Amino acid sequence: MNSAADLTLHLRLVDGDKTAPYDCVTRWLPELMRRLSGSFNEVAQRDEQFIEEAALETLFEYTANPHKYDAERSSLATYLTQAAKRDLINALEREKTQGRGATSIHPVEHQLTSGNNSFEEQVADNADAQVAWEVVMETVTDPQDRSLLALLLQGERATAAYAKVLGITHLTEQEQRATVKRHKDRLDKRLQRLGETLNG
Amino acid sequence: MADNANLDGTLLARAAARAASWPHMFAWVLARYQEINNLTDAALCAQLACSAHTLNQLRLCGRPDPDPAEFAIDVQRVAERVGLDAGRLAEIVREVDAHTAFTGANRGTVAPPFLSTPGMLKAARDREEENGPQETGEEQQKTDHEDHED
Numbered sequence: 387m388n389s390a391a392d393l394t395l396h397l398r399l400v401d402g403d404k405t406a407p408y409d410c411v412t413r414w415l416p417e418l419m420r421r422l423s424g425s426f427n428e429v430a431q432r433d434e435q436f437i438e439e440a441a442l443e444t445l446f447e448y449t450a451n452p453h454k455y456d457a458e459r460s461s462l463a464t465y466l467t468q469a470a471k472r473d474l475i476n477a478l479e480r481e482k483t484q485g486r487g488a489t490s491i492h493p494v495e496h497q498l499t500s501g502n503n504s505f506e507e508q509v510a511d512n513a514d515a516q517v518a519w520e521v522v523m524e525t526v527t528d529p530q531d532r533s534l535l536a537l538l539l540q541g542e543r544a545t546a547a548y549a550k551v552l553g554i555t556h557l558t559e560q561e562q563r564a565t566v567k568r569h570k571d572r573l574d575k576r577l578q579r580l581g582e583t584l585n586g
Numbered sequence: 587m588a589d590n591a592n593l594d595g596t597l598l599a600r601a602a603a604r605a606a607s608w609p610h611m612f613a614w615v616l617a618r619y620q621e622i623n624n625l626t627d628a629a630l631c632a633q634l635a636c637s638a639h640t641l642n643q644l645r646l647c648g649r650p651d652p653d654p655a656e657f658a659i660d661v662q663r664v665a666e667r668v669g670l671d672a673g674r675l676a677e678i679v680r681e682v683d684a685h686t687a688f689t690g691a692n693r694g695t696v697a698p699p700f701l702s703t704p705g706m707l708k709a710a711r712d713r714e715e716e717n718g719p720q721e722t723g724e725e726q727q728k729t730d731h732e733d734h735e736d
Contacts, residue, residue: 404648404660405667407611411601411646412593442601446608449648563655 390522392462394577397538399452401570407449414466415441421467422474429478436481440474447473457539522577534573595639602645612664613645618682634670644668650679 395413398406418441423430430437444466448455455465526532533551542548548566549555557565593601605613620630631641647667650660661679665672 402648402651402656402660404612404650404664407648408643408646408667415593415597415601438597438600439604442604446605446611450608450610 390577393457393522394574396452396455396457396462397535397574397577399449400538401574402543407446410449411442411445414445417463418444418466418470421463422470425471426474429474436474436477440470440477443473443477444470453539525576526573531573534569538570538573595642598639598642598646602642605645610648611645612647612649615649615679615682616641616645618686619678622682622685634674636668636670640668640670644670644675650676652683 392413395406395409399410419434419437422437422441423434426437447469448466455462459465522535523532526535530551534548537547537551545559545563545566546555548569549557549562552565552569554562554565602613605611606617608614616630619625620627625633627638627641631638634641634644636644644664647664648660650657650664657679658676661676662672664670665675
């Protein structure tokens with residue numbers, strides 16, 4: 387489920403919190419490996435290292451470029467799972483090209499195109515993302531906060547962009563930075579509390 | 587560290603090892619640092635006064651932003667999270683950045699972003715003056731030739 391906690395973690399990543407990559411790996415690595423192993427049973431039984439490497443590749447790519455994820459389009463779980471499947475297929479293709487393995491890529495392709503997640507799972511993921519987003523929107527009602535949130539989700543790092551939304555462009559650069567940081571921290575804490583509440 | 591506790595030590599270690607090839611990760615910085623100083627994991631743990639588990643947690647954090655406005659905040663946040671000394675972590679990152687700037691400048695490669703950090707290039711130059719030229723005459727000629735071609 388794309389819970390508010392997952393969304394908060396994503397925002398921490400986008401906001402440049404350097405402890406967030408660790409949390410992402412611990413949060414998502416076991417789940418991605420489980421999902422990949424479920425979808426690529428044969429590969430998992432033959433060499434689980436492929437599964438692990440694909441999941442890690444996906445997570446490091448995600449932590450390097452978190453703004454590529456669009457929270458309104460799909461759940462983070464779906465986004466990461468699809469990316470990990472692509473990475474796994476690429477790894478298997480490379481293995482095949484280099485002649486180190488004998489596994490045919492076709493069953494894997496079939497698994498991907500025929501839907502590795504069940505239809506119900508995909509619908510549930512998308513619905514969860516929508517629900518989580520709606521809950522966040524219900525909680526964050528202030529238009530200014532919503533604009534700040536939108537900037538965070540777009541991966542905006544420039545203080546000037548946030549300063550413009552906050553209407554503090556007349557302040558010195560240092561004052562702007564401090565004010566922006568205060569607002570980001572406040573928003574972050576609010577989302578964290580929301581995540582804790584939703585996760586019970 | 588407030589651990590999510592859902593990664594066993596072996597998986598954590600493998601993830602940390604893979605992270606070393608990603609420049610945005612702390613693992614990348616630590617790998618360069620170990621290479622420069624010829625340090626084993628055990629020696630690095632001794633320097634940082636931490637366990638191998640904590641070292642791997644550190645490796646999976648992001649590397650501090652080279653922007654001076656963010657650097658101290660990032661280092662402090664990571665240090666607090668893994669329970670290590672912020673000053674020591676900052677020294678490690680700065681040493682690696684200075685070394686990278688120094689070697690990059692000598693090779694005539696594109697300047698890395700951290701050269702915008704005040705004093706970083708100066709530190710690299712100071713080190714160059716202190717240690718003397720690192721390249722052989724032949725390598726220097728090669729660099730000069732490449733520069734000339736550009």
